[in-house]
Amino acid sequence: MSMSIPKVSRTSSSISGAGRIVLPLVSSWMLGISVMTRHRLYARAQRCNKECVAISDSMPGSVRSMKVYGFPISPFVRKVHLVAAEKGVPVELALSNPADPAAEFLAASPFRKIPALVDGDFTLCDSTAIVTYLDAIQPEPPITPGDAKAKAKAIWFEEFADTILIAAGGKIMFNRFVSPKLMGKPGDEAMAQQGERELEPILAYLESQCGDGWLAGDDFSIGDIAVAATFRSLGYVGLEPNPETHPRTAAWYARVKARPSWGPVAALEDKIVSRALGG
Numbered sequence: 001m002s003m004s005i006p007k008v009s010r011t012s013s014s015i016s017g018a019g020r021i022v023l024p025l026v027s028s029w030m031l032g033i034s035v036m037t038r039h040r041l042y043a044r045a046q047r048c049n050k051e052c053v054a055i056s057d058s059m060p061g062s063v064r065s066m067k068v069y070g071f072p073i074s075p076f077v078r079k080v081h082l083v084a085a086e087k088g089v090p091v092e093l094a095l096s097n098p099a100d101p102a103a104e105f106l107a108a109s110p111f112r113k114i115p116a117l118v119d120g121d122f123t124l125c126d127s128t129a130i131v132t133y134l135d136a137i138q139p140e141p142p143i144t145p146g147d148a149k150a151k152a153k154a155i156w157f158e159e160f161a162d163t164i165l166i167a168a169g170g171k172i173m174f175n176r177f178v179s180p181k182l183m184g185k186p187g188d189e190a191m192a193q194q195g196e197r198e199l200e201p202i203l204a205y206l207e208s209q210c211g212d213g214w215l216a217g218d219d220f221s222i223g224d225i226a227v228a229a230t231f232r233s234l235g236y237v238g239l240e241p242n243p244e245t246h247p248r249t250a251a252w253y254a255r256v257k258a259r260p261s262w263g264p265v266a267a268l269e270d271k272i273v274s275r276a277l278g279g
Ligand SMILES: N[C@@H](CCC(=O)N[C@@H](CS)C(=O)NCC(=O)O)C(=O)O
Pocket: 023, 024, 025, 026, 027, 074, 075, 076, 111, 112, 113, 114, 115, 125, 126, 127, 128, 162
């Protein structure tokens, strides 16, 4: 095993990096985003990054930690941070510029997808692989239940979030938030509306699955983390669960947000995103 987990506060997610930022959800250079726009965006994020380094330096438990490369509006990056926070594993967020990717990021994520993990000489990409690693090195609290059926359900809901919910919601988020607000390019409204149509039965299904507890049953799991992480991304376009139309989903989401892991991860994200938007 390449690291021992230091005893730290459960709120010790930290942010670090050297003024590098990844544009999430889609690669800016593929969309032909102008060099000027990119530079403006990176400059804003760089200011934010320096400030977040200062914050993390003053946080308890900012000792040796693993690096997670990514940008916090990505549900996959957020999933990793929430799992780390649930387990009290300190992770450092390294923002990276895909137009000039750090060698360490490329080595960890050869296909330039975020998140990527660097833990000493061990590198790994893909959020599911990364949370599996975190769960193996810090088994408590577990992210999948012990019961066979509940365990399988937890994995299903993670898969549902990562491939079904984000596939529809991402069309809306990209075209109404990422492209116009972060990249300075108009989004494709027809594509966003297609995402809305696709989302309707997906949200109806989820509403039918939410009870008084957690998605996989009695135990909080990676299924809850992945679905809630995706809803937080959809919140950028006003698509967090609506208590009027989807009351059970909204109540479940409120329970996830009330967990101690959520606040610090959300607060750091707010800070970084606000700076990236020019705040
Ligand atoms: N299955 C991967 C998906 C990762 C992914 O698609 N990340 C997006 C950001 S949300 C990304 O890196 N996009 C940049 C690109 O495709 O170039 C995971 O779970 O980590």
